[in-house]
Amino acid sequence: MTFHSRLTALLGSANVLVDHDAQSYLTDWRKLRTGRALAVARPGTTEEVAALVRLCAAEGVPIVPQGGNTGQVAAATPDESATALVVSLERMNRVREIDVANDTITVEAGCILAAVQDAAREAGRLFPLSLGAEGSCQIGGNLSTNAGGIKVLRYGNARELTLGLEVVTAEGAIWNGLAGLRKDNTGYDLRDLYIGAEGTLGIITAATLKLYPLPAAEHTAFLALRTLPDASAVLAAARAALGDALVAFEVMSGPALALVAARFPEQRLPLTDIADDVAWFALVETAGAAEDDERLMATLAEAMEEGRVVDAAVAGSDAQRAAMWRLRESITLAISETGPCIKHDVSLPRSRMDSFVAASDADLAMLYPGARLIVFGHLGDGNLHYNVLGPEGASRADVAAMSPAVQRMVHDRVVAAGGSISAEQGIGWARIDDLRRYKDPVALDLMHRVKAALDPRGIMNPGKVLAPETAPQPVPDPVP
Ligand SMILES: Cc1cc2nc3c(=O)[nH]c(=O)nc-3n(C[C@H](O)[C@H](O)[C@H](O)COP(=O)(O)OP(=O)(O)OC[C@H]3O[C@@H](n4cnc5c(N)ncnc54)[C@H](O)[C@@H]3O)c2cc1C
Structure with a gap:
């Protein structure tokens, strides 16, 4: 029997896609890469995932797990060799259990993030992970990328929202680690190895996630500011005044919102008559008690008196809140529809953000004249999307030629400031x-050893995260 016929016998021919039917799974969201695959497999149960991993392990077929395919680093796309099997979790989309008394929800990996939020809300609870792609990304993808999003400031990233996992290992065994426990010190934390592994260690098939009380009230404000240091000062004041009630503090540069206005003219800024010296905007949200509104207003009034906030609009309805967030969440799409972009997703200690941006902006003006900076991000988390669009009319090839030097400059600065080249x-x-x-070379070495231990045949998403050539060389036998 061929590999293809065994796969079809396992999953049914409707769930083994080839040729035209497979095409939409073979290019990443940013169109950085189009690969080829033996087929796209769509298992419907954990047992089917385990059986197909065992089949791949026996045949030496590489596996590329795929969720909603909204990732920004082409991690769910196969290479061009047509030797890998893409495994889409999209059919595994059941909510298995909501334990309201334990404040947990157990879902399959293919559940769309927005569907998990909805299921929690119907049970009177909040699942706080929230990001622009929530209508199409899947929980399995969110956990495998340790996704962040807009409410990390209060609730943490995907890792901090996860209590348990069910995983099919790279050898096809099923690890049932779905316990909804907040305390469990029985040895090494395997859960945290699979979270953020980008499908290179195994396939996540289900997760038990933390739920929170639904906030009694939410308040959202849109601010116009002159400088990023002003935004940082308002963030510090808001944290001091609001504590845990402050759930989001996002910043957007003027050019980022100008791009949204150009691409989506139906979207309106909530402020009119914006002063010429306004260069940044911020979106601030609280979630908690009704009194938070007064504390937020007092913080904003003080910031306006000090001249740090130039103007502010407070959402008066859910529709206005949604419109403010739509502006923020449209930036990524506006960039991708405008032209080729050199993207950076960096994190820094919050105390060093302002100096990093000032120095990088100056370097970039020298290095790539005419390039357009589209900066936005989660200021509260010290995470900026520092994006460089080519000059007007620049071709994809022009921008690609500049990309290595620009990335090197930005990432050198990030690392020198104690930051990370990949925040989320x-x-x-x-x-x-x-x-x-x-x-760090020691960390890289340990990562290779973890990979070799958990994926001894090297079939899980090869060529992602770790380059095979950086694997440590075997230690030579001592000379007799
Ligand atoms: C408009 C927009 C806004 C975004 N905003 C944010 C944001 O604010 N914060 C943020 O963190 N990200 C953001 N992203 C990036 C993206 O949405 C996240 O990385 C998301 O978590 C990816 O989920 P996915 O289901 O699409 O995964 P995919 O893109 O399909 O896969 C991502 C990685 O996870 C692996 N994988 C997927 N499912 C599994 C599984 N079940 N088991 C093992 N491995 C698996 C894949 O192999 C791949 O390595 C945004 C993207 C877009 C398009």
């Missing part, structure tokens, strides 16, 4: 060289 999007295929350059 992962390494995947696109940032593999940067990981090799900047990661």
